Amino acid sequence: MNALKPDNRIESEGGFIETWNPNSKPFQCAGVALSRCTLQRNGLRRPFFTNAPQQIFIQQGSGIFGIIFSGCPQTFEEPTQRGQSQKPQDRHQKVYHFREGDLIAVPTGAAFWMFNNQDTPVVAVSLIHTNSLQNQLDQMPRRFYLAGNQEQEFVQYQQSQSQKGKQHQEQEEDNEGGNIFSGFTPEFLEQALNVDRKIVKNLQGVNEDEEKGAIVKVEGGLSVTAPPTRKQQQRAEEEEEDDDDEEEEKPQKSKSKSRNGIDETICTMRLRHNIGQTSSPDFFNPQAGSITTATGLDFPALLLLKLSAQFGSLRKNAMFVPHYNLNANSIVYALEGRAMMQVVNCTGDRVFDGELQEGQVLIVPQNFAVAAKSQSNNFKYVAFKTHDIPVTGTLAGRNSLLNALPEEVIQHTFNLRSEQARQIKNNNPFNFLVPPPRHSQMRYVA
Amino acid sequence: MNALKPDNRIESEGGFIETWNPNSKPFQCAGVALSRCTLQRNGLRRPFFTNAPQQIFIQQGSGIFGIIFSGCPQTFEEPTQRGQSQKPQDRHQKVYHFREGDLIAVPTGAAFWMFNNQDTPVVAVSLIHTNSLQNQLDQMPRRFYLAGNQEQEFVQYQQSQSQKGKQHQEQEEDNEGGNIFSGFTPEFLEQALNVDRKIVKNLQGVNEDEEKGAIVKVEGGLSVTAPPTRKQQQRAEEEEEDDDDEEEEKPQKSKSKSRNGIDETICTMRLRHNIGQTSSPDFFNPQAGSITTATGLDFPALLLLKLSAQFGSLRKNAMFVPHYNLNANSIVYALEGRAMMQVVNCTGDRVFDGELQEGQVLIVPQNFAVAAKSQSNNFKYVAFKTHDIPVTGTLAGRNSLLNALPEEVIQHTFNLRSEQARQIKNNNPFNFLVPPPRHSQMRYVA
Amino acid sequence: MNALKPDNRIESEGGFIETWNPNSKPFQCAGVALSRCTLQRNGLRRPFFTNAPQQIFIQQGSGIFGIIFSGCPQTFEEPTQRGQSQKPQDRHQKVYHFREGDLIAVPTGAAFWMFNNQDTPVVAVSLIHTNSLQNQLDQMPRRFYLAGNQEQEFVQYQQSQSQKGKQHQEQEEDNEGGNIFSGFTPEFLEQALNVDRKIVKNLQGVNEDEEKGAIVKVEGGLSVTAPPTRKQQQRAEEEEEDDDDEEEEKPQKSKSKSRNGIDETICTMRLRHNIGQTSSPDFFNPQAGSITTATGLDFPALLLLKLSAQFGSLRKNAMFVPHYNLNANSIVYALEGRAMMQVVNCTGDRVFDGELQEGQVLIVPQNFAVAAKSQSNNFKYVAFKTHDIPVTGTLAGRNSLLNALPEEVIQHTFNLRSEQARQIKNNNPFNFLVPPPRHSQMRYVA
Structure with a gap:
């Protein structure tokens, strides 16, 4: 097992x-695919859909995005904005x-697009769960772009795969x-x-x-209908209020249980x-750090x-203490800083022992034990x-x-004295x- | 990808x-198996069960069928019919x-039989979802017949499969x-x-x-207890009423939620x-055609x-417009007429471009785009x-x-002018x- | 197909x-792994967790066990027992x-331990469903022991597996x-x-x-906090009461539906x-025998x-009559005595015809027909x-x-006279x- 950096990069007009x-091997065993998209100012990632469910984490930047469900109502209605022309709504x-x-x-299968309307580049890390039951195709991640004539980012790997064995596949899905x-x-x-x-x-x-690619540059920016963010009105201090707001946008709909x-x-x-x-x-823990989870119980879309x-x-x-995921693989991506990590398998072997650095990823299989110790001020x-409920x-x-x-089970399991078990x-x-070890603590132990 | 006709036919006494x-490859990727059964007048398809869920579409004809759930009550009680003999009920x-x-x-796993009690041959197209989680065996479709000594229809393929690699399989399941x-x-x-x-x-x-096969001929017909159809009483005009009737047969049962x-x-x-x-x-659309779906929301058994x-x-x-199935493979079987169809994959290649004719099948994988244009008066x-909810x-x-x-996303995604995006x-x-293109429409566009 | 005995045995200090x-092949097709653990008096199976759901049947003996859900409250509070010392609770x-x-x-993934506090050796048969969707690793059963330096019991098979093809696997999970x-x-x-x-x-x-192994011997026994069994108070006569008791232990909790x-x-x-x-x-049936099932409806943990x-x-x-499992594979383990068993596949071939003896296992795939006739006084x-609901x-x-x-469908399906169908x-x-055939019965038939 290794901490892995991305091994390919495709440039586009508005980012990469x-x-x-x-x-x-680690990605295939976990049944996932990972990519990282960087949007420059005014970069528009053109719409695409994917053959498996996907989580995108915004590592840096801000902007707007849309997820299109074909057949759903168009609930954002846009009055003419530029120059009050006769252009229809x-x-x-x-x-x-x-x-x-x-x-x-x-x-x-839902179409997704995103746009960076700020100066800071947007960095978005995307995980595709190709081994999901929702994907009835094979394990290859597939992007279906609605526009452009660029190569989609995962096709290259499919070809290197098929060259090994099934060469007829190549004819079907070429590189152009x-x-x-x-x-x-x-x-x-x-x-x-x-x-x-x-x-x-x-x-x-x-x-x-073809160089235009998956991300195009929109000169002058997009003027899409969207309510102003809090930031645009006044600087948001309280995160909770922001999140509450979102839900208040549609109170009457989410309350009534629908039949269809x-x-x-x-x-x-x-x-x-x-x-x-x-x-x-x-x-x-103010001395150690903090952890926030988003599961199906916090965020029902999950x-x-x-x-x-x-x-x-x-x-x-x-540190975070040695622990294991009972029912999930875990794909750990370092956003900032670095940590010493150790991963242990069912035979007690340390299958990873090294540093995970900013931008690297480490895949921890289900039930394998993992622990980490931060090497930076803020890992x-x-x-x-x-x-969905790990x-x-x-x-x-x-x-x-x-x-x-x-206590007695610990004592005899580990061949300790009663007081050691305690x-x-x-x-x-x-x-x-x-938290980091302190002298006062160590004294108590010894 | 090709439009495929059946490649084997097994004759029986009462049909084939x-x-x-x-x-x-297309069937394996989609995880399904397809067959078509034709019953002549008085043909009885003998009971069998299958290792995966199955949908049967009646392309032609009418008759009676039964699906046996072992252990369920026998709710049809048959008084003596032929000659009022002493034969017990x-x-x-x-x-x-x-x-x-x-x-x-x-x-x-539910046992199924069917019988053609009319002059028109019955044609039934059957789809088995071998890749279903309900099938814990391998991907081969398996029919378990309760009677006869004929070869089951899918065994031949299993053997050609096992000859390639695992020859010991042959010994277990022979062709007799x-x-x-x-x-x-x-x-x-x-x-x-x-x-x-x-x-x-x-x-x-x-x-x-062995020639008798899976479908036997019942001289003189079956006289099984079943309520008369509407047709037998009076010609059914309204489909909805017919469907309502079915549900009215057991109103008291379907209302009470059962514990077991x-x-x-x-x-x-x-x-x-x-x-x-x-x-x-x-x-x-009277100029274009019509579409009816049966999903888990209309037809709960699904x-x-x-x-x-x-x-x-x-x-x-x-035409039906270019579209894709977000969460399902689609197995399109032409019942009548013919249509030009095109299927496009994630790299933008047209993997099928041809005619789908009556009796042929085309498999459209999940997320692949498909469109069709009818070449007949009634495709x-x-x-x-x-x-179940595609x-x-x-x-x-x-x-x-x-x-x-x-509109602005379209404009910049496709590099169009604002009015073209509209x-x-x-x-x-x-x-x-x-509907078919008309001059009036075309004028508006140009 | 064969009736199979265990093919390996690992000795430990307190059992094997x-x-x-x-x-x-039969285990791989069914997606399961089987093991049998024997605990001598005072044998403690040290805690471990497994990468798939598991059912354990107690063939013999009695004792105590724990299943640890990390994060759940510690609801058993133990006062000091041995000698009223100052030892904390x-x-x-x-x-x-x-x-x-x-x-x-x-x-x-839940940690399990068990202890034999009686003289009779405990014999526990354990089935792991490695093909469960809950196991996101490969199909190998994996025990993650919390203690000891013994080899876990299934690792040997993984290695013989990897030697066939993927030798790099060996490096990761060695035999030590x-x-x-x-x-x-x-x-x-x-x-x-x-x-x-x-x-x-x-x-x-x-x-x-290393010889100490997965089961250690606790000299003098464990004195773990646990309520006395009925047996310890008075001999349990009524099984139902015992089971009811269990549920009465936590009436207030199981009633309130929790959000989390x-x-x-x-x-x-x-x-x-x-x-x-x-x-x-x-x-x-007093002449034939009895059958008790535990499904998701009786035992919700399933x-x-x-x-x-x-x-x-x-x-x-x-006998138990020829029957098949619609939706499950069945792993039949003989606890006592012996029976003639026959298993039939979809082509009508008898894939097993032989005796299943005490301690042997026979795997009956989904939809295959199986029947048995006892050869012992009590099989x-x-x-x-x-x-979960077979x-x-x-x-x-x-x-x-x-x-x-x-009746008419039977008659024509099997080419019988009406009275034979009846x-x-x-x-x-x-x-x-x-029940065993008797003369009186046979007379009625002939």
Whole structure:
């Protein structure tokens, strides 16, 4: 096992996309694919959909995004904005603001686009759970772009894969760029869209430069209808209020239980949730750090995706204790700083022992034990988990497995004296995060 | 990808069964198996069960069928009919009438039989979802016949499969005919059934001609207890009334929620639903055609099967617009006429571009885009989908993805002028079915 | 197919563990792994967790066990017992008593330990459903021990597996013993547990003899806090009362539906259920025997595990009739005596025809037909099933498939006379268990 950096980068007009090889062993075992997208100012990631559920974590920056559910009502109605021209009103589906620390839930097959309307580049880390039951295709992550003629970012890996064995696959999905419209004949699209050949050619990206890529640059910015953010009105101080606001936008809809389960729940489902900048974390210890989780219980869209995430921040020399995920693989991505990490398998071997640095990822398989000790003043990470209600078992500290065993069982299991068993059960009074060791503490032990 | 005809046919006394090779790549990827059964007048398909959930669509004809849940009560009580003899009363489980356009839901492992009591041959297309989680065996479709000594229709493919690699498999499941009783020793069956050796031999199909096959001919017809159909009383005009009737047969049972979940729900669950002859389709456009779907929301048995189906009818030169299935593979079978179809993958390649003709099948993988244009006056198809609540995303027309995107996003995504973006969003006013192009329409566009 | 005995045995200080090769074809097809653990008096099976859900059946003996959910409250509070010393009070999670015939449900990843506090050796048969969706690792069963430096019991098979192909796997998980603590560096554990190096070495099993193994001997026995069993107070006569008692222990908790779904339901969930010594079986026939099932409807923890079990007892020459499991594989383990068994596949071939003897296991795949005839005065078995609500279809007797078919369908399906069809439907008046044949019965048939 290794801490992995992205191994490929595709440049676009308005930014770039980096990918980790989804065919490498740890990614294949975990059944996930990872990529990182960087949007420059005014960069628009063109709409695409994916064959599996996806979580996107905003590592840096802010902007707007949309997730399109075909058939849902267009609830954002746009009056003319530029110059009060005669241009007819635009209507479209909900547009969301996002900011650093947001987790965005993108359901399987739903079209997604995003735009950076600030100066700071947006960095978004995206996890695709290709091994999800919602993906009925093979394990390859597939992006279906609605526009452009660039190569989609994961195709290269599919080809290196098929060259090993099934060469007929290559013929089907070649390396040349294209989008989901470019495969249809222009006649079909003319009739389907009722537009002329010139527009169809733009849809198909026929004359477009491939270098333009998945992220285009919008000179002058987008002026899409969206309510002003708090920031635009006044600086938001309280995170909770921001989150509450979101839910207040549609109080009458979320209360009434709908029979068809489509219009009322899917169409107005909340699809972003901040975990990286919240002032109310789930675990907090001022000397050690804090942890915030987003599971299906906090963020119901995750019940649909069957995924969840955890944001953690560790102070220098603080640890999170040895623990394991009972029901999920965990994909740990370092956002800032570095930590010493150790991962242990079922035979007691240390399969990883090294540093996880900013921008690297480490995959911790289900039930494998993991512990970390921060080497920086502020080690921050996001851990994506492949279960919507992940359960963790800690191996040390309050409420750990050892703490819950009868003292006599510990004593005889580990061949200790009764008083030593008591130390194991009770010496660490902390739940999950352990502060740096101090002399006063050490004295008590010895 | 190709439009596929059945590649094998097994004759029986009372009809024949055609199969598509389930090991061919498109069927393996979709995790399904397809067969088509034709019953001549008085043909009885002998009872069998299958290792995966199954949807049967009645392409032609009418008759009766039964689905046996072992342990459920025998709710049809049969008084003596022929000649008022002393013969004791017969009791058995529910017998259903079926007719053209019906979709029949056969749960995993439930025994199914059907009988053609009319002159028109019955043609029934059956989809088995071998990749269902309900099938804990391997991906081979397996029919377990209760009678006869014919070869089951999918065994031949299993052998060609095992010859490639695992030859020991061949020894276990050979090509000679047999039914589920023929494998037991006669002594076991004598004790289990408390009948004599002669009857046991008939159960085991010992002396039976293999040519008799899976479909036997019943001279003089069956006289099974079943309520008269509407047709037999008076010609049914209104489809809805017919469907309502079905549910009125057991109003007191379906209302009371049962604790055990077996007797009250499974035993009286409605197992047929007409989609091919309804007068209230889900999509309707007199110039273009109509579409009717049966999902878990219309036909609750499909929630159990995790499958659904769509019946469509397209007028000449009408299209269904480019669209994709978010969460299902789609197995499109042409019932009548022919259509030009195009299928596009994630790299923008047209992986199918050709005609789908009556009796052929085309498999459209999840998330791949597909569009069709009818070449006949009335192109009819049934699409089986591998999800009980399938969701479709359209790429053109009202309520499509393009229609739901903000105009400015379209403009910059496709490098269009603002007024062209508006055309893409709004020019096609139709939802899913597009009528043949007319001059008046074309004028507006240009 | 064969009746299989365990093929390996690992001795420990306090007992031994026998395993069946999980890579053998029948186990791989069923997606399960089986082992049998024997605990001598005062044998303590040290805590471990497993990467898949697990059912344990107590074939013999009695004792105590614990299942630890990390984070759940410690509801057993232990006053000082030995000598009223100044030792502080111990608190720990629930400790259960078990006895012969108990089925214990161990959720994926939950830590389990057990102890034999009687003279009779405890024999526990454990089924791991590695093919469960809850296991996101590969199909290998993996025990994660919290203590010791013994080899875990299934590792040997993993290695023989990897030697065939993927040799790099070997490097990761070697054959040397170790526990989940031994992989961490002592420094990590010192900080995490706040204990000294000497205690850490015991946790890691550094100086421990590998021969000690997974089961240690506790001289003088354990004095763990647990309420006295009925047996200890007075001999339990009525099984039902015993079971009721268990549920009465926590009436206020199980009534209130909790929002978080963790504390109120998981933490107090009942995890044992007796099926082997109950006086109220589900099927009973004094001449034939009895059958008791534990499904998700009797024993709600099984809804979580997606597993179930059946205990059966057959008198000499009695049968259970040919039947099949609609939705599960069945792993039949003989507890006592022997029976002739026959298993039939979809082509009508008898894939097993032989004796199943005490201590052997036979795997019956989903939908395959199986029948048995006892050769002993009391053939007892437990059948583990890979579905939480398994459904069985019987092929003979009252409420069987044949019984539920219309008489005319049977007649023409099997080419019988009407009166013979009636015999098939009605001659066997028993539901599932058929008593030994008697002369009086045979007379009626002939």
